[in-house]
Amino acid sequence: MMQRGRIAAVVRKEMIQFLRARFMLILILYMYTGEVLMCTYAMSFDVRNLPTVFADFDRSADSRLLVERFQSSGYFNIEHMTTREAETARLLNRGEAMAAIIVPPGFSQRLAEGSPAPMQLLLDGSNANTAAVAQGYAQRIVMDYALERSRASAATPLPLAVEHRPRVWYNSELRYAYFMALSMIALAGMMVGVITAAAGIVREKESGTIEQMMVTPVTATELLLAKMLPTLLVGLCALVPSLVIAAWIGAPMRGSIALFFLFSAVFLIGSMGIGILIATVAETMQQALLVSFLILFPILFLSGTVVPLESMPVGLQYLAALSPLRHYMDAILGIFFKGVGLEILWPDLAAMVLIGVALFGGSIVRFKRRMR
Amino acid sequence: MRSLIWAVVWKEVREIRRDPVTLSFAIILPLLMLYMFGSALSLDVKDAALAVYDLDKSPASRALIDAFPHSGYFVRAHEIRAEAEIAQQLDEGKARLVLVIPPDFSEKIARGQTASVQTLADGSFPPTAMVVAGYAAAIIQNYNLEQMSKALSATGHGAAHFSPIELNSRVWFNAPLKSVYYIVPGLLGVILMAFPPLLTTLAVVREKEAGSVQQIFVSPIRPYQFIAGKMIPYAVIAFLEMLMILAAGVWGFHIPFLGSLPLFLGATTLYVLCTVCLGLLISSITRSQLVAMLLALMATLMPSFLFSGFLFPIFAMPEMLQMYTYMFPARYFIEITRGIMMKGIGLEILWPQFLMLMAYTAVVFTATTLLFRKKVV
Numbered sequence: 001m002m003q004r005g006r007i008a009a010v011v012r013k014e015m016i017q018f019l020r021a022r023f024m025l026i027l028i029l030y031m032y033t034g035e036v037l038m039c040t041y042a043m044s045f046d047v048r049n050l051p052t053v054f055a056d057f058d059r060s061a062d063s064r065l066l067v068e069r070f071q072s073s074g075y076f077n078i079e080h081m082t083t084r085e086a087e088t089a090r091l092l093n094r095g096e097a098m099a100a101i102i103v104p105p106g107f108s109q110r111l112a113e114g115s116p117a118p119m120q121l122l123l124d125g126s127n128a129n130t131a132a133v134a135q136g137y138a139q140r141i142v143m144d145y146a147l148e149r150s151r152a153s154a155a156t157p158l159p160l161a162v163e164h165r166p167r168v169w170y171n172s173e174l175r176y177a178y179f180m181a182l183s184m185i186a187l188a189g190m191m192v193g194v195i196t197a198a199a200g201i202v203r204e205k206e207s208g209t210i211e212q213m214m215v216t217p218v219t220a221t222e223l224l225l226a227k228m229l230p231t232l233l234v235g236l237c238a239l240v241p242s243l244v245i246a247a248w249i250g251a252p253m254r255g256s257i258a259l260f261f262l263f264s265a266v267f268l269i270g271s272m273g274i275g276i277l278i279a280t281v282a283e284t285m286q287q288a289l290l291v292s293f294l295i296l297f298p299i300l301f302l303s304g305t306v307v308p309l310e311s312m313p314v315g316l317q318y319l320a321a322l323s324p325l326r327h328y329m330d331a332i333l334g335i336f337f338k339g340v341g342l343e344i345l346w347p348d349l350a351a352m353v354l355i356g357v358a359l360f361g362g363s364i365v366r367f368k369r370r371m372r
Numbered sequence: 373m374r375s376l377i378w379a380v381v382w383k384e385v386r387e388i389r390r391d392p393v394t395l396s397f398a399i400i401l402p403l404l405m406l407y408m409f410g411s412a413l414s415l416d417v418k419d420a421a422l423a424v425y426d427l428d429k430s431p432a433s434r435a436l437i438d439a440f441p442h443s444g445y446f447v448r449a450h451e452i453r454a455e456a457e458i459a460q461q462l463d464e465g466k467a468r469l470v471l472v473i474p475p476d477f478s479e480k481i482a483r484g485q486t487a488s489v490q491t492l493a494d495g496s497f498p499p500t501a502m503v504v505a506g507y508a509a510a511i512i513q514n515y516n517l518e519q520m521s522k523a524l525s526a527t528g529h530g531a532a533h534f535s536p537i538e539l540n541s542r543v544w545f546n547a548p549l550k551s552v553y554y555i556v557p558g559l560l561g562v563i564l565m566a567f568p569p570l571l572t573t574l575a576v577v578r579e580k581e582a583g584s585v586q587q588i589f590v591s592p593i594r595p596y597q598f599i600a601g602k603m604i605p606y607a608v609i610a611f612l613e614m615l616m617i618l619a620a621g622v623w624g625f626h627i628p629f630l631g632s633l634p635l636f637l638g639a640t641t642l643y644v645l646c647t648v649c650l651g652l653l654i655s656s657i658t659r660s661q662l663v664a665m666l667l668a669l670m671a672t673l674m675p676s677f678l679f680s681g682f683l684f685p686i687f688a689m690p691e692m693l694q695m696y697t698y699m700f701p702a703r704y705f706i707e708i709t710r711g712i713m714m715k716g717i718g719l720e721i722l723w724p725q726f727l728m729l730m731a732y733t734a735v736v737f738t739a740t741t742l743l744f745r746k747k748v749v
Contacts, residue, residue, distance in 0.1 A: 038693075044688050126710045133503060139510055175498060286661060293401070297401065
């Protein structure tokens, strides 16, 4: 049976211990603020101002117009101009240029004759993603130029057959920063939940005080609840500055803030459940920390926080359904970007609750076994 | 006094052997990371789900729609019948792209006017949305070019006014554009920065927590001997880890290795020394294992992941953060590993990176020794 006085006493003890670890608090706050801010600025797959060398062997009006097109697109930054083949190779090898655009001699003459005019694009594949995106941009710039040139040269300007009106939903400027901010908030919650919960219990195990707790009338359930409360409170409070940062960088918040906090609380409890389960297995602090690390790592990366789930093998996608982080990420993207509510997000909430119940059930069973 | 170093090494080795969790951690995690980044985490867009809302239902509209799956990037997932379904498809994440063709599409094309089509992309994950939107634009443009060349030959203007440019793209250093090829050399830099410092930090701070480090300070052992003794076993583990990853990468993922292996091993030795030293530096300023681990995470793993060019290209970062990347050795090391493995270049180009790495290691080692000495006197 739970008793209010008893549980209040344990909560008080846990609260004091938690708040005394000043450095830990600073670290937690940093994860929710500094880390979020830094990552949103640093982590970007955008291709902008790609250092580019332009090798112009044609020196014609066409090639000069093409240089301008590439430069003004904003995707490429023509940092070097050359007329020597060896120079492009040297720049690519040294990593001073990551793309080379080569216009061969006779390019504009062939264009004027209407025969296919080849030109070449060399890309540094040492970041395959950058290369793939840049290739797409280059293709578009060149095609645009070809289309316009053809249209202009006809006696009566020809109309385009199809006009493309692209629109992007949820994140219309395609700012990765918005996504990253949410992703980092979720990652912070995951790390804080697992590590503080695991460390908080193993510390008592190492010093032997957990045995003392167990001979008191405090039950295992009460002890676990008291252990979790401080982390939950601090974790939820730390969300406030993260929300301010998210708003400051301009991330859209279309849904309900209350719903966001509800999901965050359930999520933090779930991640603490993982930490507590680790603590029932680990005997020393070192083991607990290493095991949490070992478990955190796949969870962090296989939950759609860095890359979307769809691009992963199907088996792993099913496995990811077991991760509270995956459901949380899904939910906060929905709340922030799409403004959807529980009517769509309830499966995520249900899954998180189920995962949490399973984790706590497991931990309590293990704890009780230890007491016998 | 060399025997004193060996005494510390021997003691540490026995502690590692007694603790199977730590050792298996050192072996399992790098392989797990290699697997995850090598095959599970991929930004390549293939088979993106396409939902089509065709209000025209004509041969012309079908020709445009068919161009999407033909490109190899899209799979037709759903036929939309009512406007409300568009939002549903995107909200539930069933479609990455919705193509809307208006009722007057074929009519306008037949009359030689410009018809419009709309694409709606799911932007909640920008890197793939960017690629998806790019593919869609290219497919539609290609359709335009085909229509134009048809129209031009029909009006008798013939080829004279049609100026096709053939853009031949070639990707150097990674011809098949495979993510694994650049992920694995980069992963070496991240993994060697993640685990060796963590393990060394914990090894020292554990003794601090238990109080046994005081006994070491009153023993005749010198600070540098203690540090060297703590370093050597973990440096050896780290070096073995590196060989393991390299072997798994080259044989398991068939990653090309173009450059010189001895140069590569030299660079790795230097880097391992550097990362282990960083771990010791962290351990000299912390007292609890929990704080040490979090600090190690934030001072070594995070920056080597974010600010090294491993996944996120440095040129795309704001200027200030670009300068910031020079503070972390992972950046230099990854430039070296990619240079040697993918480009096959050697010291003639990579010497500045080697020099920086050496300087970095020397500074960190000196700082650590000084900090430990201060505790003794």
